[in-house]
Amino acid sequence: MSQSFEEISAQLKKRHRRSARMKWMTMGALILSAAFLVVFISDMVVRGWPAFQQAQIQVEVSYDEQSQKLPLAAVDEDVRPLISRGFFRPLPRKMESNPALMGTTQTQWVIADSRVDQYLKGNEDRLRPADKETLQALVEEGRAELKFNTTFFTTGDSKMPELAGIASAAIGTVMTMLVTMAVCFPIGVMTAVYLEEFAPDNKLTQIIEININNLAAVPSILFGLLGLAIYISFFGVPRSSPLVGGLTLALMTLPVIIISTRAALRSVPDSIRHAAFGVGCSRWQVVRDHVLPVSLPGILTGSIIGLAQAMGETAPLIIVGMVAFIPDASISITNASTVMPAQIFTWASEPNSAFAEKTAGGILVLLAVLIFLNALAVWLRNKFERRW
């Protein structure tokens, strides 16, 4: 078992090399994970950026008898194929509601067809040669260009890519989240208060605790099955509505809120409770007047994070039918509706490349909202959280 000094120092060198190798490898794991995030975000930005721009063409629109009957006649024949069908369709109605327009000719910027849009962005070339020439001429005159895409933020879904927007999905998301938070915030906080402040340490309490931890790990799609079987089939809640989607997501978000609220309540030192009991408060008075107010920032932080999670969830909503085609949003919780992630899912399954751009654009909007919410949560925590 005797080794010479040389042997041992040679071994030692090897061992130290191995140690350094482990450091570099684990560091590499961390760097690669972070690098993925960068790749991912930049991929989405590159894909989604064009969605915020849209080709528009300046044309002379003549509002007269003929275009009242045949809206296509409102513009010159050679630019006609370059302009979105969605511009022509509402023309007669526009003239009816505004008789002063009648008989005038106006020069205005109108939304170009999706093929023009894609051509100008250099994505694909599906224009006819004649149309391409017209378009080139228009571009040289400065009468056709890419402008900021307001349509994307103001309209709902459409079969015409140039008219599809995220607005109705955004409204659907807001309605769904309202339902979700209205249900799960009070119930979650009440459960947490019960478990932390009131519950006796018995079997039932333990079962509830284990159960909540399990619920947090149940795959989200199973909540969709519950929503379908219980809310829709049994209670008859309207399918595809923000009501059923919100209730389903509420059950899913409940454990998140309970767990974070419990952590917030636990961080309140017992001295505060003891002082309040000492001046004769009842348990509920202690909780209401002393424990809840100081733990509120923590509770809100947890709820916002839960909300952000629910906002990005899609799978259970597909099961309860919230991937509907919704051109016009309605501010109601019982009408069919869609949400932002579901809208992204719908667009992603369209084969058209113009929709691929919309998909990434929708993702950027969704990510922006989620980043805002998470930043808000972090800000709330840093600003109001008290360290005892």
Add this chain to the structure above:
Amino acid sequence: MTTNTVFLLFCAVLLVLGGIAFTLSRAKAARVRATGTTMHAQPDQYAWFAVLVTAGPALLVSALGAFVLLLMGADIPTFYLLAASLVIALIGLVMGLNQVRSDFHARRAIEGVIRKLLAAAAMISILTTLGILLSIISEALRFFQMHSFWDFVTGTTWNPGASFLSAAGRGDEGGSAAQFGSIPLFAGTFMITLIAMLVAIPFGLGAAIYMVEFAPLRIRKAAKPVIEVLAGIPTVVYGVFAALTVAPLVVDIAGLFGLDASYSNALAPGLVMGIMIIPFISSLSDDVINSVPNSLREGALALGITKAEMVRNVVVPAAAPGIISASLLAVSRALGETMIVVMAAGMRPNLTANPLEDMTTVTVSIVAALTGDQEFESAQTLSAFALGLVLFIVTLTLNVVSVFMIRRFREKYRVNNL
């Protein structure tokens, strides 16, 4: 009158009754106290108690009544139910006023009501679990009445497409009969989960080891939130990324090696899912490795071993239960993940060991079965619940084992913050 207006009217009347209860009993309590009698509670507390006995039972009766009638499948005579509830509210109002006495502990009574209310809220989480179980099991049982359980577990062909024919009573007319052999689905699920784990465990664990053992505090503080961001990205976004960016990349790279890959190969969703799961493993492993007592590290270093040997032979074995627990949680997460596979994996049940081919998973089949224009009663729809049942059981088992492992770790090293 529509149901909505009746309901609104009910709420308004109840609100008014509550207000009346509050003012009357408060005034009464104040009067009693003004006579010099010492009372057990403040006037406000008597007032709130009166409000509780007015509104509480009325709301309870109306909700319970509606639920029971729904359960019996009867049409709810909303008007009568709500009228009865209002009568109960009136009785409650009188009783509440009656209770404004010097020997009544109003505060204690309120306390009791609130405690029950909070306990009832806590029961909702239990009801949720029961709801999931009940809804899945009852529909799954209906499915197993139509198709044998044995075929479901051992069959190797998943072909639900023809089931609508048999539902329409034309089962034996041409075409093949519907077959529900779930093995290809589970094979696909496990293949994708395996790929995800092969990505997530080395990366997650490596990142955790680096952050705890090697990194300076500054880097650790900066890196942790960056990794957590990966967990906050919605899965549908990962799905788009897998389908639009990674899958074509996999096909191209496979092409370089002369391999033929499908555009909905299993590799792309597996890889992306692995990336999604990195933060789950790294943050839990990070906590666990961090709570391995320093005395173990110092003892090991004092024996003259290098840092890498210490990590490999002392820290990781000590943290093993926690790391395994994190990995099990991650597996359960990967099994139940839906959007990535729905968007990037195939729809074709395919029993193969080649990750470059397309294959489908349990969650994809659930979504496919429930989004088609099938009748709810059809075997295809119900098969989703049978698959959901298996998924629930598997993930539940994984979670329970994981909780058990982490508890063992916690007891061994007396750590409280895990």
